[in-house]
Amino acid sequence: MKLFGIETSCDETAAAVVEDGVKVLSNVIASSIDLHQATGGVVPEVAAREHLKQISPVVDKALADAGCQWSDIDAIAVTTHPGLVASLLVGINTAQALAYIHQKPLVEVNHIYGHIYANFLERETAPQFPLLVLTVSGGHNELMLMKGYHDFEKLGETLDDAAGEAFDKVARLLGLGYPGGPIISKLAAEGDPRAFDFPRPMLDQENRLNFSFSGLKSAVRREVENLKEADDQTIRDLAASFEYAAIETLVDKLVLAAEEYNPKEVHLAGGVSANRLLRKMAREKLADNLPLYWPVEQIFCTDNAAMIAGAAYWQIKRNSL
Ligand code: KG4
Ligand code: ZN
Numbered sequence: 001m002k003l004f005g006i007e008t009s010c011d012e013t014a015a016a017v018v019e020d021g022v023k024v025l026s027n028v029i030a031s032s033i034d035l036h037q038a039t040g041g042v043v044p045e046v047a048a049r050e051h052l053k054q055i056s057p058v059v060d061k062a063l064a065d066a067g068c069q070w071s072d073i074d075a076i077a078v079t080t081h082p083g084l085v086a087s088l089l090v091g092i093n094t095a096q097a098l099a100y101i102h103q104k105p106l107v108e109v110n111h112i113y114g115h116i117y118a119n120f121l122e123r124e125t126a127p128q129f130p131l132l133v134l135t136v137s138g139g140h141n142e143l144m145l146m147k148g149y150h151d152f153e154k155l156g157e158t159l160d161d162a163a164g165e166a167f168d169k170v171a172r173l174l175g176l177g178y179p180g181g182p183i184i185s186k187l188a189a190e191g192d193p194r195a196f197d198f199p200r201p202m203l204d205q206e207n208r209l210n211f212s213f214s215g216l217k218s219a220v221r222r223e224v225e226n227l228k229e230a231d232d233q234t235i236r237d238l239a240a241s242f243e244y245a246a247i248e249t250l251v252d253k254l255v256l257a258a259e260e261y262n263p264k265e266v267h268l269a270g271g272v273s274a275n276r277l278l279r280k281m282a283r284e285k286l287a288d289n290l291p292l293y294w295p296v297e298q299i300f301c302t303d304n305a306a307m308i309a310g311a312a313y314w315q316i317k318r319n320s321l
Contacts (some may be wrong), residue, residue, distance in 0.1 A: 001316070003099070004062070004073045005309025006055075008091030009083025009111050011036060011047045011140070013054035014305035015062035017073070021313030024121055026065035027299065027306040030054040031093030033179065040172035048086035055094050062305070070102040077312030079114060082139065083167040100271055107312040111303075112140050113152075115269040117314060118300040119293050128291075130262035130267035134254050136278075137270030137302075138164035140181070141211050143257050146267075150318040155257055156209030159202075164272045166213035170220050170242050174235055184239045185275055191233070196223055198245035200252070208255055216245055243277060251281045258286055268294040274301040 002025070006012040011032045017025040032050035036042050063070070079088065079094035099106040115135050120127065130147045132155075141158035153170045161169070164181055171180025176187070202208070207241045220242050227234065250272075258266060266286055272278060283292055295301045 001074045001313060001317075002066075002068065002072055003107070003111075003309040003312050004076045004104075005058070005305035005307075006076070006078045006095045007111070007114070007303055007305040007308045007313065008051045008055065008094075009079045009081075009086060010303055011042045011050070012303040013051045013058050013090075014303065014308075015055075015058045015304060016309050017062055017066035017068055018121070018306050018309035021120055021310045021317075022123060024272075026062045026307045027304055028058050028062040028065060029299070030058050030225045036178050040178050041168060042084070042086045044086055047084060048090060051087055051090035055090055059094065059098070065271050070098075070104075073104060075105040075107050075312065075316065076102075077109050078310050080108040080109045080306050081110060083111055088162050095281065101291060107315060109308045109315065111308075112142065114307040114311045115140070116144070116146065116267070117311040118295045118304070119267045119269055120204065120314075121300050121306055121310050122296040123293075125224045130261065131265040131267055132254070132257055132261060132263035133267040133269055134250060134273075135269045136163045136164060136250060136272035138168060141213075143209055143253065145257075145261050145263065149314045155261070156211065156253065158211040158213065159207070160214040161211050161217060163211070163213060164270070164292070166217050166246055167243075167272070169217050170239075173217075173221055173224055174201035174238060176235075176239075178210070179271075181272060181275060184243055185277070187236045187241040188240035188277070191236030193240040193244035195234075195237035196241035198241055200245055200249045202253075203250070209253055211249065211253065213246065213249075214250075216242070243275075244263070245275045247275065247281055250278060251264055251285050254282060255285050257273065258290060265291040265293060268292070269301075271302040274298055
């Protein structure tokens with residue numbers, strides 16, 4: 001089954017063709033990140049206008065790259081929520097029009113589930129359930145137990161900022177640009193993660209699988225304000241200490257959940273799953289015999305439409321059972 005996916009929930013205009021939830025035949029992404037550098041974050045109106053410009057060429061290229069005609073496509077999948085409303089509407093309207101013109105079923109996909117199914121793209125072996133998945137991106141931060149292809153139990157979530165959002169806000173605080181994750185991660189490699197002692201929040205019993213990053217963000221802000229002027233090495237040390245605190249919090253909760261729920265595998269998903277320290281620390285702290293996965297390609301970590309077409313396939317399979 002070949003599905004055509006469309007994703008426009010934030011600042012990436014994306015379209016893709018995926019076969020049977022696994023084989024990526026095309027994956028086209030036009031990002032408006034450059035336009036958001038000056039503001040240190042996404043301005044919804046700017047993002048939506050860019051989607052309007054990009055959506056037609058991106059759709060055409062995704063079909064052409066896959067070597068397909070519309071007659072080869074079984075259904076059209078689109079992200080309907082969560083996301084920036086004006087941005088989502090561009091994708092939804094496009095998908096509805098394509099479905100109408102080419103007489104295809106339309107599949108509505110939740111963006112967070114898209115990130116989760118990104119781990120099945122181009123994967124060569126069948127997943128073993130139950131599996132534990134940590135979804136960490138700019139907008140989402142969740143721990144889920146996945147008991148089957150479409151059977152989820154939410155174990156924990158953020159009570160305020162998502163981890164990626166914290167990376168973005170700290171980068172803005174340090175005057176480093178957008179998106180913060182890759183920039184902080186790069187600087188952190190040359191900094192001392194023990195230079196500043198930042199808090200690792202929410203380790204009490206009741207919230208042991210929930211997350212909160214606003215306290216950590218405020219602690220960085222206080223430190224920056226106290227410093228008044230910071231040299232390049234201090235910025236690197238701040239980046240490294242923040243990254244270490246944020247990632248250790250994520251991994252410690254992942255390990256707690258793994259010990260409690262005994263999954264057969266553990267998955268990292270979403271933009272922050274591209275983070276090298278997260279992958280390394282998760283591997284080190286999880287039991288040696290517990291398989292750990294993250295998206296096969298870096299491009300499947302951040303927003304893309306292949307994950308939406310992939311998720312739609314498993315949704316259709318579930319509904320046809
Ligand atoms: O999944 P995504 O593209 O969009 C949302 O659904 O939010 O994730 C984007 C987020 C941004 O906050 C970005 O700073 C973060 O993922 N990110 C990273 C890295 N690459 C992207 N965070 C930490 N380390 C990275 N290497
Ligand atoms: Zn996302």
